[in-house]
């Protein structure tokens with residue numbers, strides 16, 4: 001079926017979702033990274049980016065927060081751009097772990113396979129795969145440029161977050177070296193970990209995340225810059241990764257209740273992708289027990305349900321003025 005959505009209807013729905021969800025209670029800021037514990041808990045924003053370039057927004061959509069694990073999608077895209085889908089599958093994998101994002105157990109259970117670039121182990125492995133090998137500065141430049149390509153504008157490193165995260169990332173250090181033990185890291189483990197920590201510490205806005213989501217929904221064509229960021233054949237691979245594990249051990253529940261493939265981060269962001277439709281992002285710091293923003297989930301679900309859109313419906317989407 002063809003589903004027609006008007007920009008005006010979408011605008012009023014985004015405002016309605018904002019009003020409905022803004023006073024929702026529940027969840028708590030991430031506190032295992034000290035910086036994140038101190039971000040004001042009542043911040044909340046929703047942004048929808050359309051293929052025509054328009055951004056519909058409500059609330060704190062220009063507030064710069066830590067991108068955290070949403071950056072895993074960006075670097076997976078970079079690895080796909082540089083090495084292609086077969087190499088990503090062979091060296092990392094595309095499986096859900098069914099376990100928390102920072103699970104050591106997941107590595108022990110599947111030691112020939114970090115599983116997916118969208119959990120910590122696979123994301124650190126992805127940073128190790130980014131070319132050129134053994135050149136931290138050039139690798140970082142590639143990661144940064146790719147993030148800007150997807151988001152439509154450069155992100156800024158939140159130095160304090162980077163310091164805070166570097167001082168406390170003991171579990172991730174173990175992951176990097178455990179991967180080394182299983183020959184599942186493809187460059188220096190400490191370098192890969194530092195690149196990963198730095199990419200997680202990039203500051204982003206809900207607007208930028210919505211644009212990145214729309215670039216994926218729009219088969220690689222960035223709606224803000226007009227740049228074809230990646231080969232359109234990669235788009236379904238990226239969406240498959242997100243749909244499989246974007247909410248970690250709660251991904252099945254999320255897909256079942258929202259129908260929108262989306263990736264979360266412990267900074268409070270959620271980036272959703274409706275292929276052929278739009279990108280949607282929401283941001284609010286308090287998280288549930290799996291590290292997913294409580295209000296951002298409610299906002300995306302509200303909008304998807306009221307629009308009647310769902311990646312599994314088979315509908316094609318047309319957005320009209």
Ligand SMILES: NC(=O)CC[C@H](N)C(=O)O
Pocket residue numbers: 067068069070101102120165172197200264265266267291
């Ligand atoms: N789920 C997340 O957003 C986690 C990212 C965070 N940088 C970590 O490695 O723990």
